[in-house]
Amino acid sequence: MTRKSGDGLGWLAGAGTILAILACYGTLAVVSGLSLLGISLDVHEGAWAVTISLFAVLALVGIGVSYHHHRVIGPLIAGTVGTALVLWAMAVAYDRVVEFTGFAGLIAAALWDWRIKRNTRTTAAGQS
DSSP, X not given: OOOOTTGGGTTXXXXXXXXXXXXXXIHHHHHHXXXXXXXXXXXXXXXXXXXXXXXXXXXXXXXXXXXXXXXXXHHHHHHHHHHHHHHHHHHTOOOHHXXXXXXXXXXXXXXXXXXXXXXXXXXXXXXX
16 A cells, blocks of 8 residues: 555644643643642643644644545534634633533544544555
């Protein structure tokens, strides 16, 4: 089976999504856990929001790279909406529901994209 150009970035959508979620909720969990231990940690909210936003955009770039190969628009639309909601929550008006919905959209898009890539590889391998 020959490798198509860009296959090396197949991990980008999933990794970006996971990193965005970890940057958001993981940081919150660490800060909360430390607070329970009596340790105060001050996180710069602007830097935190930028980090989350960059990882969300990275996930969308990964979905876009995959779209270039499989030409299924659904994951790209879901990823775009999810990323837009996360960016809105980070930069314009924070709302927990908007943020959570954005992450749900990113997760759905990354999983959908992964499934399409897996099915495409399986089909291509069966034709070889």
